Amino acid sequence: MHRHPARRPKNVPITASKGSPYARIEGLGAAVPSRVVDNAEMCTYIDSSDEWIQQRTGIIERRWVGPGEDVRTLSLAAARQAIERAGLTPADVDAVIISTVSHLVQTPSLAAIVAAELGCQDAAAFDISAACAGFCYGIGMAESLVRSGAATHVLAIGAETLSEMTDLSDRSTAFLFADGAGAAVVGPSDVATMGPIVWGSDGDQATVIEMNRTWPEAVASGQPSQIMMDGRPVFRWATTFIAEAAHRALAAAGLAPEDLDVFVPHQANNRITDAMLRHLKLPDSVKVARTIKHYGNNSAASIGVALDAMIASGEAKSGDTCLIIGFGAGLVYAGQVITIP
Numbered sequence: 019m020h021r022h023p024a025r026r027p028k029n030v031p032i033t034a035s036k037g038s039p040y041a042r043i044e045g046l047g048a049a050v051p052s053r054v055v056d057n058a059e060m061c062t063y064i065d066s067s068d069e070w071i072q073q074r075t076g077i078i079e080r081r082w083v084g085p086g087e088d089v090r091t092l093s094l095a096a097a098r099q100a101i102e103r104a105g106l107t108p109a110d111v112d113a114v115i116i117s118t119v120s121h122l123v124q125t126p127s128l129a130a131i132v133a134a135e136l137g138c139q140d141a142a143a144f145d146i147s148a149a150c151a152g153f154c155y156g157i158g159m160a161e162s163l164v165r166s167g168a169a170t171h172v173l174a175i176g177a178e179t180l181s182e183m184t185d186l187s188d189r190s191t192a193f194l195f196a197d198g199a200g201a202a203v204v205g206p207s208d209v210a211t212m213g214p215i216v217w218g219s220d221g222d223q224a225t226v227i228e229m230n231r232t233w234p235e236a237v238a239s240g241q242p243s244q245i246m247m248d249g250r251p252v253f254r255w256a257t258t259f260i261a262e263a264a265h266r267a268l269a270a271a272g273l274a275p276e277d278l279d280v281f282v283p284h285q286a287n288n289r290i291t292d293a294m295l296r297h298l299k300l301p302d303s304v305k306v307a308r309t310i311k312h313y314g315n316n317s318a319a320s321i322g323v324a325l326d327a328m329i330a331s332g333e334a335k336s337g338d339t340c341l342i343i344g345f346g347a348g349l350v351y352a353g354q355v356i357t358i359p
């Protein structure tokens with residue numbers, strides 16, 4: 019009979035990683051493409067009207083990529099801004115996470131490509147797929163990496179070019195989706211500046227927002243894979259379950275609605291934001307993101323783009339307490355209280 023050699027006694031304790039007690043957002047950045055597509059242009063693609071689009075969603079115009087712009091260039095621009103505003107250099111970043119469904123190869127990851135182009139030497143890098151919840155999934159994971167000691171400064175990017183995967187003849191989605199990138203650098207902190215992440219998924223509703231073709235099906239049909247959405251169940255879920263999840267994220271941080279300065283929900287639809295406000299009973303003093311007006315629903319980018327725009331306009335200030343919540347295809351969601359850097 020084969021005998022295993024006797025095990026050596028293990029008296030040497032393993033050294034475990036030790037992270038920062040808390041994490042904070044050190045810098046934010048955003049980028050949107052230069053091409054503006056207003057509702058008048060949209061109505062050349064679908065049978066609709068400026069009035070209907072504005073009334074149902076709040077969107078006046080959106081940004082779509084043009085020549086020379088793609089999910090990589092948007093990611094790079096947003097990331098450079100976030101790193102600079104954090105007072106860091108790319109070499110200080112030791113992990114890069116990109117949340118995207120717009121990177122059109124499965125491997126190598128967009129994060130590895132962007133990390134190298136930025137000069138984040140030897141940084142850990144990986145992509146995640148969390149659709150419109152992507153910015154919040156990235157921030158939440160970045161916080162965990164910093165607090166576990168797996169990384170010190172994490173760059174989390176949400177970037178999408180949904181214009182390239184939208185059927186421009188589909189009047190239930192064409193007016194909604196858009197392109198952009200948001201980025202945050204998350205690093206160590208001695209004090210608590212972020213609440214617990216409240217997140218989850220409901221794969222039973224996987225088909226309410228989905229890509230309509232697998233890659234082999236796209237090749238066989240000669241048609242790209244495009245996003246299909248059944249808007250009504252998404253609307254219902256967002257205005258009930260997600261509104262409640264936003265409330266849970268606030269409570270998990272030990273805060274009440276009046277403790278908030280800023281509320282940045284995923285910019286899916288202004289009517290969803292309105293329903294959330296009714297549910298959360300936020301006082302009028304809380305500044306609420308409405309950037310969907312000019313940028314459309316740019317998915318994983320929307321919260322980063324909204325934060326950047328609100329800081330630029332003075333609506334959000336350094337030190338403000340802010341609730342973010344992302345939700346989308348999966349279905350997946352993530353919400354968290356953060357402090358504006």
Ligand SMILES: CC(C)(COP(=O)(O)OP(=O)(O)OC[C@H]1O[C@@H](n2cnc3c(N)ncnc32)[C@H](O)[C@@H]1OP(=O)(O)O)[C@@H](O)C(=O)NCCC(=O)NCCS
Nearest residue numbers: 065066067070074150189190249250252253286287345346
């Ligand atoms: C997509 C959405 C705006 C559609 O609004 P809706 O009120 O549900 O629209 P419906 O599909 O029920 O259609 C209502 C009416 O508008 C019409 N309509 C639908 N799309 C239209 C368009 N693009 N332009 C003009 N009219 C349109 C329909 O024909 C229907 O007309 P009828 O009442 O005469 O039959 C809405 O469902 C929504 O916002 N859902 C959430 C989607 C979302 O936020 N997704 C992102 C999550 S990440």
